[in-house]
Amino acid sequence: MLVPEGKAGRLKNGEEYPPNLAGIPGSSLRMARYLLRPAKSDPSLDCCVRYAILRAGDVGEFMRSMLGAATVALLALSALSGCSFFDSNLVTACEKVLKQRLLSPSGYRRVEVSQLSDKVMTREEYGNYLNKTEKDANARTLYMRLFDELKPTIFSLIIRYDAPNAYGTLIRGISACDYFDRNGDASTAAYYSVEVDGKSSSDWSHDRVRELIK
Known part of the structure; x- marks a missing residue:
């Protein structure tokens, strides 16, 4: 379901999306939402994607007039030199x-x-590291017990x-x-x-x- 321009909305999973994404149809909205998702494995890449989308200005108008999601993806790639790993x-x-x-x-x-x-x-390397950096013997013992979970x-x-x-x-x-x-x-x-x-x-x-x- 489309949301009028300038209005905030929600996706089917309940997540809110910003006002400047309101009104974007179909696959473009899904792609934009994907690009704006919180990064789980690479926060620095997420930085670039957000930066690129902000550079686009009015995302709704931009995506409708410039081939939608594909253009935003190219714009995100163009921003990699300004963000990426080097701004982690x-x-x-x-x-x-x-x-x-x-x-x-x-x-x-x-x-x-x-x-x-x-x-x-x-496990051995971690134990040696703790011996050098952790003065509390009880803390060292606890950390070693948790090794398999770390x-x-x-x-x-x-x-x-x-x-x-x-x-x-x-x-x-x-x-x-x-x-x-x-x-x-x-x-x-x-x-x-x-x-x-x-x-x-x-x-x-x-x-x-x-x-x-x-």
């Missing part, structure tokens, strides 16, 4: 920590970000960048960034939970304080 929580968190360590954070320029293969830990994973990135030195000259740098998540979900990464070149944001800050009070 993991990359954002890693770059935030990296910038804090530069002489001139505002001069940071990303050159390339490469994602290495995700490392899913074995998916402990280390996500790793290599970031190549240019940043100015003390004289303002751009210097090429390279850093490694790692993030651990017990459930294997990289979308939960935050600046306080990633490690850049083997140190978290707090570790690096503590080292800086020690250097200043020497």
